[in-house]
Amino acid sequence: MNFASDNVSPFCPEVLEALTKDALANAPAYGSDDISQKLDVAFSELFDKDVAVIPVATGTAANCISLSALVSPYGGVVCHHEAHINEDESTGVAFFTGGAKLLPMDGPAAKLEAGDLDAFISGLVDRGVHSVAPECVAITQATELGAVYTVDEVTAIGDVCRKHDLRLFMDGARFANAMAHLKCPPADITWKAGVDAISFGATKNGAMAVDAIVLFDTSLKARMEQARKRSGHLHSKHRYLATQLLAYIKDDVWLKNAAHANDAAQALADVLVSQGAELAHAAEGNELFVKVPPELAGKLRDAGLMFHGWPSLGADVYRFVAAWNTDIVQISKLKTTLG
Amino acid sequence: MNFASDNVSPFCPEVLEALTKDALANAPAYGSDDISQKLDVAFSELFDKDVAVIPVATGTAANCISLSALVSPYGGVVCHHEAHINEDESTGVAFFTGGAKLLPMDGPAAKLEAGDLDAFISGLVDRGVHSVAPECVAITQATELGAVYTVDEVTAIGDVCRKHDLRLFMDGARFANAMAHLKCPPADITWKAGVDAISFGATKNGAMAVDAIVLFDTSLKARMEQARKRSGHLHSKHRYLATQLLAYIKDDVWLKNAAHANDAAQALADVLVSQGAELAHAAEGNELFVKVPPELAGKLRDAGLMFHGWPSLGADVYRFVAAWNTDIVQISKLKTTLG
Amino acid sequence: MNFASDNVSPFCPEVLEALTKDALANAPAYGSDDISQKLDVAFSELFDKDVAVIPVATGTAANCISLSALVSPYGGVVCHHEAHINEDESTGVAFFTGGAKLLPMDGPAAKLEAGDLDAFISGLVDRGVHSVAPECVAITQATELGAVYTVDEVTAIGDVCRKHDLRLFMDGARFANAMAHLKCPPADITWKAGVDAISFGATKNGAMAVDAIVLFDTSLKARMEQARKRSGHLHSKHRYLATQLLAYIKDDVWLKNAAHANDAAQALADVLVSQGAELAHAAEGNELFVKVPPELAGKLRDAGLMFHGWPSLGADVYRFVAAWNTDIVQISKLKTTLG
């Protein structure tokens, strides 16, 4: 079983079916087709607000294009030091924004806590044009360490942002997993909590290659569409991005996929803990960070499990990621295998 | 019939079948999977040389990432003023290269001619650090006006590049159409003619969303892979890019698709000319640029044809683009319809 | 005599005296000193409007920092192809703006003509996010070919800019020479004519190293000050930039220096024409562009004159530049020398 990443999973039957159905006919290019035109309506319904949707093929593109419109070339983006934009997107943020600087801080399970955030921002020494002033806060939902922000937590962060006149961006590469855990309306934890834009991830959770930038502040749309084009992220056969997204959110496919992945992670957590492993923190989404004794780690590998170490949490800590297609029955059998 | 662009066509059955077959299983992410690992071998065979392949989802990405490794932030890229990088990629080249400047020149049917190119380069005033020195030449095969460079023509351009110590890049968004026309080995018109890297287009000719950067100078690979990642163009489910490309070049699908599109364009040209239209220049690929009398233009639209004006060639000049799925039978019936 | 450039001249006695006087005492850094604080007032008086002044050490910095606030990373700057920003500032504009593209056009004596400009802008094909839309027009006063825009000409250009919703920037590296020629109030040919910002040149005309960005739209100030700092153009001992500028505009030193240079150019023009040379166009500032027969060119060099060819105007065309310190008496003696 492959727990190395949810990126190892294929795309799901619903997406395949939609792509197949959409494969036959001609259609206008670059997003002027009928399918692409449905995106804003579909996501406005999902988020209970008039939103603008800009689909791109990768999460890095969604994050960096979003930030390019939320921060100036002279500004800073406050984020957790474990944030994907800080750890896994090369120098993408500086590239897309024309120089903006990441201002990483700490927090439990890769979460920013509102009080700490307020203190961090207040503590930044303002040397005028010499120093980099924060202009945006970026949080990840679910976090890179598998934790899920509650509505209250994001709302409190939104309040801090308003207090300091900062934008709030949400990297939602695993937003579905967070929502499947929280079971609240998407509106409550996004624009109602003060979020300006979100990367609405689909690739890790059943799509082939599409993440959507969803803008709650639609005034950002024109600039982001320019940023998308000039960075090579505007697809000519745009409808295939739209097709994936529409199939992904139709009939709650996104939530069902995510719930499955979360359940699989929980099932695996139970097995691992029963074998003497220790969770670094509660498993809320589809990712587990687990302290695994060396002997057990060996047995897991012998049983065919694939997973990576996570050195920033310690030498014996590993990450296990479940996906929409993880076989839960097989997990349950693992207990027997491990003895 | 939609002749607005080859971008309006869907992906072809062979690509669909491959994607479907590849849709079921887990696989490592970011290009370390078995399918992605086949790319270099497959393209090395196609080009009769050890090449490195970097797939991305769009032509703009393929062009700009390529140029980011071929030119410094202080240099210039000589191209035709009709070049896609000059006319249709926003400020992408400056963005990816960190500032490099396009140095557009003229030429018939959007071709650079070697003699003119040599004169153009020699005529650039060298003011040292004050002026922008050319570091690369970029040509498009087939050109944006539907013409196809011969092997001799590209070889002559390659000689000019060597003389002036410049890199040579080929935008091959419609390379298939050019090759279907020329029927020569791909090697002859690329690395043997002095080309350092090519954007090997697939999206317009049967893929869903993939163009491949093919490096004949494989020393450029590491830097381009960094550029790809930090611009958000490294796909996590990388194998789906690879799958499309492998299906596209297998059994000459790419050439068959292109030959069909070229034939369709030729068939349409015959019809149009028979009705009194006039080709701006010979149709060699899948694009026609045609001077159409206003009355005929009206009749064509009445007959359901879609096509765009091309103002840079004159008020009554229109572009008609055929694709791999254009219905040639329907074109032949057009003659009757138009009377 | 050195007519190679006005950059070969030293700084003038008034600037030297001011620097000397200002050399002795301590003062706050980075522009918060008393001398720097006088700049806005002094230039507001000069331009008869509340302006903001941002001094930098070079013309390239003044131009590029200005444009960084006038155009987006996705936009275009219309300019003459002879413009300094197009020909002599490397890839500076793209660098400072984050990618903006120069859109060069033609015009007599390096001037943009309002009608041509309107037609040029209207003729740019708008392909939405694919193409680069103009956002700013940049003119040079006096032009790179030594011509001077009249108030009516700049006003007409300003009207075109308003019509198309574009910013208007003036590169005033030789603004003093233009004003000494026109003898009109500086207000008339700048903000009253629709100019948003000007590079007010001083270095070529008597300063050591300072050009001032003068903002008629003071809302641009904060962003430009950020751009200045992060590009390394904020001087710690800022007062020495201010000192130079204040001495330069006090008691009309700038206009006197420029008038002298213009007179010297005119005197040289008379000599050259009397010897059979031919002006490419009327000499209005301190620069001459002259068609010089080979024999005469040789005699001029023999007589110790230094000057450069200007290939874009033809094989036998040379540029002669006079400065604030050019010896007019020596020029008049030249007639005798040449015989």
Next chain:
Amino acid sequence: MNFASDNVSPFCPEVLEALTKDALANAPAYGSDDISQKLDVAFSELFDKDVAVIPVATGTAANCISLSALVSPYGGVVCHHEAHINEDESTGVAFFTGGAKLLPMDGPAAKLEAGDLDAFISGLVDRGVHSVAPECVAITQATELGAVYTVDEVTAIGDVCRKHDLRLFMDGARFANAMAHLKCPPADITWKAGVDAISFGATKNGAMAVDAIVLFDTSLKARMEQARKRSGHLHSKHRYLATQLLAYIKDDVWLKNAAHANDAAQALADVLVSQGAELAHAAEGNELFVKVPPELAGKLRDAGLMFHGWPSLGADVYRFVAAWNTDIVQISKLKTTLG
């Protein structure tokens, strides 16, 4: 007495005299003049090695232009979190390098310690193209907290750099103060210790506005000269930068100025400590970081002293900076004043 910064000091008599002498005659522009041509020779003698010198007007320019040639747009620069490039140069490093990221670490008195540096670099998780790999180490001599690296310390850092195949850059804004303290040959602590390039500061220590990039690896010269031009840092009247530098290093003016500043700082340290203040760490250059009891701070301000707080070292910690023109006699009188 103004201890706010050494930037508040004027330029010194030797520089003034040289500028005055150089003020009279014409000379070629942009560095081709005789004075500018002397720079490489003069600094090669100073550093006992063939070096290339690129003068610019500010320390930020010197640092950022240097880094633009030492690190790729995808790489990282390891530095102390107190480093000027991290704290005081806005987003300059990302701007000039095209995106490179600062990787700040800690160390006593703003020094990097070789062992810590080695561990820090080794501890950076290498995620290939996803993560930012260090390509350069930047140290400041003297540090931003007034400490001075010994030859052994820099040599050890140089060894770490070689081990990890990294470039080594030295920000020498206060290199003179360090050398006046160390009294060793400049070669020993620069290229012999593994330094590739240094910002050789002059502005803070007696010049008007000039810092020199000194390249021990002269292969970097061409690229840096391009970077200088396109960022607007190539002065037309280049000789005035050269004049300042030559006067600054002639007859050890730079060392004498720095020794005076160091002595003044030491004298002030003695006074402050005698009054109950406490040095945060030993004063080695011209900067003191001192914990001052509130009552004493008030008395110092009453006595006319100007100085700033340094919050990163604690609430009651202040910075006092002496300069080449600080009045040591007045400092000695301070003891009496304070009683």
